[in-house]
Amino acid sequence: MTDAASGHAENIVARIGRLSRLARERQFGAGLNPAQWEALRYLGRANRFSRSPGALAAYLGTTKGTASQTVIALEGKGLLHRVQCARDRRVIELELTDQGRALLDRDPLGEILRAAESLDPLTAALLADGLDRLLDGLLRIGEDRRFGLCDDCAKFGACAVTDDRTLGGFCEATGEIVDAEDQRGLCANFRAD
Structure with missing residues (x-):
């Protein structure tokens, strides 16, 4: 790797770290922690084949036990509930409640979304492509599951x-x-x- 490429890579890592810290600090509102917000976001975007506790754990990069504790906390706050899958009664699906969806509409990461929306279309497309490539590389190294x-x-x-x-x-x-x-x-x- 050239010195210039190494310098760019270090800058990318530093910026991602800073963005991560900014995102994390914004997620302690509404009585939730960042993991609970991430679970709400995932369940709000997941299709019906992907709303299981196991899929949530894989997406969050946690153990099933840790994901289960997140689900219990969100269920206790009335933000989601568990239902038996209509296709397979052995499977449990996680569904956001109306209260959960309403809270998700006030997602603290909305500030980051608005900042991203302010980018010109070419910059936004290049950034999205670059982040996808970086994510793919990380997922391959760690053998993590890709969601899409x-x-x-x-x-x-x-x-x-x-x-x-x-x-x-x-x-x-x-x-x-x-x-x-x-x-x-x-x-x-x-x-x-």
């Missing part, structure tokens, strides 16, 4: 119209039809290649 959207998944095939309704597509990983709403959600079964 159906449109970017190797296991997703788009469908047209069936039974007079438009479907999002078919997921080879789950063997199920994915409706348009779930297609826009984060998926724990995501495969980039």
Whole structure:
């Protein structure tokens, strides 16, 4: 690695560290901690195939026990509840309550979102691409699971119209039809290649 590349890498790490600290300090509002906010955000974006306690633990990068404690705390605050999966009664799904969704609308990371929205389109696209590459590299090194959207998944095939309704597509990983709403959600079964 050249000195210039090394200098850029160090600057990237320093900026990500600073952004992390700024994001973390903003997340101690509304009686929640950063892990609880992250769980709310994940469940607010996850599709129906990815709202299990195990998928939440994988996304948060924690043990199932730690994720379970986060779920218990959020459930106790009335922000989510557990329901049996209609497709498989052995599976528990986590769903945000109306109160949880309302709180998520006041997400303290909204300040960061507004700052990102103020970037010009080219800068935003380049930054998003660079961060995706950095994330992919980190996930490969740590052998962590990647979460993504159906449109970017190797296991997703788009469908047209069936039974007079438009479907999002078919997921080879789950063997199920994915409706348009779930297609826009984060998926724990995501495969980039």
